Amino acid sequence: MLKVTQQPDVISFGGGLPAPELFPCREIAECTRDVMDRYGASALQYSVTEGIPEMRSWVASRLSPRFGREIAAHEVLVANGSQQGLDLIGKIFIDPGDHIVLENPSYLGAIQAFDAYEARYLTVETDEDGIVPESLERVLDTADPFPKFLYLIPNFQNPTGRTLAGPRREQIVRICEHYELPIVEDDPYGELRFDGEQLAPLASYARSGAVIYLGTGSKIVAPGMRVAWFVISDEEVREKIVLAKQGADLHSGTLAQYVFHAYVSTPAFDEHVREIVRTYRARRDCMHGALREFAPPLVQFNRPQGGMFLWARVPGADTNELLKVSTRERVVFVPGESFYPGRDVRDGMRLNFSNSSEEKIQTGIQRLCRAIEEA
Ligand SMILES: Cc1ncc(COP(=O)(O)O)c(C=O)c1O
Numbered sequence: 166m167l168k169v170t171q172q173p174d175v176i177s178f179g180g181g182l183p184a185p186e187l188f189p190c191r192e193i194a195e196c197t198r199d200v201m202d203r204y205g206a207s208a209l210q211y212s213v214t215e216g217i218p219e220m221r222s223w224v225a226s227r228l229s230p231r232f233g234r235e236i237a238a239h240e241v242l243v244a245n246g247s248q249q250g251l252d253l254i255g256k257i258f259i260d261p262g263d264h265i266v267l268e269n270p271s272y273l274g275a276i277q278a279f280d281a282y283e284a285r286y287l288t289v290e291t292d293e294d295g296i297v298p299e300s301l302e303r304v305l306d307t308a309d310p311f312p313k314f315l316y317l318i319p320n321f322q323n324p325t326g327r328t329l330a331g332p333r334r335e336q337i338v339r340i341c342e343h344y345e346l347p348i349v350e351d352d353p354y355g356e357l358r359f360d361g362e363q364l365a366p367l368a369s370y371a372r373s374g375a376v377i378y379l380g381t382g383s384k385i386v387a388p389g390m391r392v393a394w395f396v397i398s399d400e401e402v403r404e405k406i407v408l409a410k411q412g413a414d415l416h417s418g419t420l421a422q423y424v425f426h427a428y429v430s431t432p433a434f435d436e437h438v439r440e441i442v443r444t445y446r447a448r449r450d451c452m453h454g455a456l457r458e459f460a461p462p463l464v465q466f467n468r469p470q471g472g473m474f475l476w477a478r479v480p481g482a483d484t485n486e487l488l489k490v491s492t493r494e495r496v497v498f499v500p501g502e503s504f505y506p507g508r509d510v511r512d513g514m515r516l517n518f519s520n521s522s523e524e525k526i527q528t529g530i531q532r533l534c535r536a537i538e539e540a
Contacts, residue, residue: 166499169492176529178452178516179497181323181473185520187441188387189428196427197420204423212419214411216243216394219426224380224394227429231355232369232396240398242406245417247353247381247393251278253413254314254349254377257405259284264312266304266346268296270504270513272323275316275351286506287312293467295319295329298336305344314347314377319367321354321472324504324515328470331364338370347375347402354472356385356438359446361470374398382425384473385438392417392425445473451523452516455530461537466516473519476501479537483511491536496529 170177200208215221221241229236244250251274259265261283267276269288276286287308290300296317305312315337319329329337341348350367368376381393397403410416428434452475453468460466466477479487484500491497501513516533518526 166497169497172495174495175492176496176521176525176532178518178521178526178529178533179499180520181517182520183384183388183473184441184444187437187444189433189437192428192431192433192437193387193424196424196431200420200423200427208420208423210419212416212422214242214407214416215239216241216417217419217422217426220392220394220422223426223429224396228378228380228396231363231366233365234369236396240396240403242395242397242403242410243417243422244379244393244395244410245414246383246388246391247351247379248274248278249391249410249413250379250393250395251275251349251351252281253406253409255279255282255284256409256413257402258313258347262310264308264310266301266308266312266315267506268317268322269506270324270501270510271316271506272318272351273503276504276506279316284313288506289315291325291327293327295322295327295333296337298333298340301337301340305340305346311344312346314349315341316349316351317367318351318354320352320364321357321469321474323354323472324474324499324501324513325476326467326469326472326474327476328364329367334365334367335370338367338376342371342373342375345375347377349377349379351379353379353381353384355380357442357445357473358471359442359449368396371398377402382429385441386425386428386434390421390425392421442471445471445519448518448521448523448526449475451526452518452530455527456534459531459534461534464534464537473517475516475518477514477516478512479514480512482537482540484514485511487514487536487540490540491533494532494536494539496532496536498533 259282378396
């Protein structure tokens with residue numbers, strides 16, 4: 166697909182990339198100079214595995230209002246992208262053959278990270294409001310061996326763009342506490358909400374500290390900096406993650422952390438996030454509007470309240486085959502099959518709207534709909 170998307174006339178809804186024209190290039194350059202003037206050699210030195218104190222305090226204070234409690238800086242660990250977070254979680258929790266509970270479909274990168282530790286998957290029924298609590302209970306009642314954790318993306322999920330409904334969040338935490346099942350709450354898109362109210366993270370409902378929360382700077386600043394974070398209130402889990410990270414990379418890049426921290430501490434940062442939200446909202450509207458106008462009646466698609474992806478289904482179709490036709494029409498997407506751990510559902514497609522201009526989205530959706538008609 167990469168080869169195809171490098172051709173200039175191909176429109177790609179395939180990748181999961183943020184809009185590069187919104188990256189704060191000038192500000193990051195200025196912050197880098199400020200960091201070097203202020204910290205000099207220590208910004209280039211080895212640093213602690215947990216992350217620089219400035220970053221840990223910033224994450225704690227930014228997330229405390231959402232968690233509804235004062236997060237202590239020592240609960241925060243910096244990771245080299247939340248993708249590393251997923252790998253480290255796999256490393257400390259999963260023995261070959263262990264079960265992990267997932268939404269169906271789920272994030273391909275998480276499946277890849279857990280696959281490396283030879284996990285097996287139990288999937289929970291998922292509807293427009295996210296994981297169905299009754300289905301989770303049924304799965305946990307009969308699971309053998311009992312799973313190691315539940316992995317979910319509560320906000321604007323990758324790949325479906327769906328959000329776990331408010332009332333279900335507490336229900337799911339209570340069910341998992343009842344069964345003593347840790348939750349891995351992966352929240353890269355939470356700040357990218359276009360409509361409606363922010364919903365409290367699952368971590369805010371936890372009584373026992375069994376939620377491992379993951380956030381990232383990738384979608385609100387830039388993914389190339391590889392600055393992300395865990396919030397883990399359980400000390401034992403935190404210590405194991407630190408040991409695992411030490412073995413993996415000693416620590417995340419010191420300079421990247423200092424520069425990231427310097428930028429998010431400027432007044433420009435909040436306005437920057439608002440601009441990303443405005444831009445992606447317009448692109449979501451454009452993609453949704455174009456689908457309404459051009460999609461054949463059988464195509465089903467949603468209107469996510471945030472994030473970077475819209476999910477469409479073409480009942481009866483195999484979207485792997487559809488991709489071949491759409492490539493001829495010069496537009497690509499990610500076929501849904503690979504997001505299902507059982508690889509048993511083939512009619513879905515993930516459409517990224519963050520990385521294309523409205524003009525390209527309009528043209529790309531027309532081409533895609535032509536391909537669907539043809540196929
Ligand atoms: C659900 C989810 N988790 C984790 C990641 C990895 O993000 P990061 O850039 O922080 O490694 C992504 C990236 O797209 C994602 O969609």
